[in-house]
Amino acid sequence: MERKQGEVDHLERPSPLTDKERVMIQDSWAKVYQNCEEAGVAILVRLFVNFPSSKLYFSQFKHIEDTEELEHSSQLRKHAQRVMNALNxxxxxxxxxEKVASVLKLVGKAHALKHKVDPVYFKILSGVILEVLGEEYPEVVTPEVGAAWTKLLATVCSGIKAVYEEVGWTQQSTSSG
Known part of the structure; x- marks a missing residue:
């Protein structure tokens, strides 16, 4: 069992970012973060439109079907700001x-214990973030920069998944994801 667990960890744990990748992420983020609110809202609206089940975790706006109404929801805007601040x-x-691990621990514990969000949504959100950044900032998020972001977000998902395991998260559905 131990060896199998190690193999799974090895497959799921992304390689560390290179110095070049870190610089590319920070440079591209500086440009994205200038439009922090718009980018955050675009990411969450895309998440909720493409993955409606993710809205069920938000009592304040889970009933809102209209995309424009979602974009103007003050609660959605507040959450978008929190997401962008955490990314920042x-x-x-x-x-x-250590700082990265502490942020992931905070986010992971809150989402596992308080909000009971299935960790699969972090992978889904990562994909949406990459999609929106690539579309909204094509001159900044080139394929090479996108690859660095993919690696960073895989590291984030891996870290959050570890926090979920640490707090004893059990799958709420019957899927074996």
Whole structure:
């Protein structure tokens, strides 16, 4: 069992970011973060439109079907700001693994214990973030920069998944995901 667990960890744990990748992420993020609110809202609206089940975790706006109404929801805007601030903290501290781990622990514990969000949504959200950044900032998020972001977000998902396991998260559905 132990060896199998190690093999799974090895497959799911992304390789560390190179210095070049860290610089590319920080440079591209600086441009994205200038439009922090718009980018955050675009990411969450895309998430909720493409993955409606993700809205069920938000009592304040889970009933809103209209995309424009979602975009103007003050609760959605507040959550978008929190998501962007968390990403900003990760990017700003990309060289400080302890700070990154503490942010992931905070986010992971809150989403596992308080909000009971299935961890699969972090993978889904990562894909949406990559999609929106690539579309909204094509001159900044080139394929090479996108690859660095993919690696960073895989690291985030891996870290959050570890926090979920640490707090004893049990799958709420019957899927074996």
């Amino acid at each position: 903290t990760l990017v700003e501290n990309i060289d400080d693994s």
